[in-house]
Amino acid sequence: MELRYLGFDQTQNTRAYRFEGLTKGEPTVQFVVTADLDMFLRHRIGIQEGPGLCARKLASDAQTPHPENVALTNDDLRAMVDARAVADARKAALRRSGPRRRPAP
Numbered sequence: 282m283e284l285r286y287l288g289f290d291q292t293q294n295t296r297a298y299r300f301e302g303l304t305k306g307e308p309t310v311q312f313v314v315t316a317d318l319d320m321f322l323r324h325r326i327g328i329q330e331g332p333g334l335c336a337r338k339l340a341s342d343a344q345t346p347h348p349e350n351v352a353l354t355n356d357d358l359r360a361m362v363d364a365r366a367v368a369d370a371r372k373a374a375l376r377r378s379g380p381r382r383r384p385a386p
Contacts, residue, residue: 286332294318298335316353324358
């Protein structure tokens with residue numbers, strides 16, 4: 282299934298991200314993923330990462346039919362923060378173990 286981001290609507294502190302699910306030979310499916318913006322602050326995630334997080338959540342369940350309305354949870358955001366921390370640690374380890382320059386004579 283190919284996902285297409287359509288935009289968002291915001292009511293107070295809740296943002297609803299709208300997507301279309303396109304599958305060849307099948308009708309288009311509409312999805313709405315809601316997110317409490319306080320969770321973004323709590324986990325120190327930029328609001329601009331919201332559509333990507335929602336798309337990953339929808340894509341992770343692409344093989345199983347899911348409801349039209351889905352919500353981002355604390356676990357979803359925590360998983361992103363954890364994955365980012367692992368990637369940052371891996372980059373730091375590569376920098377430390379990289380080739381060393383010899384001091385100038």
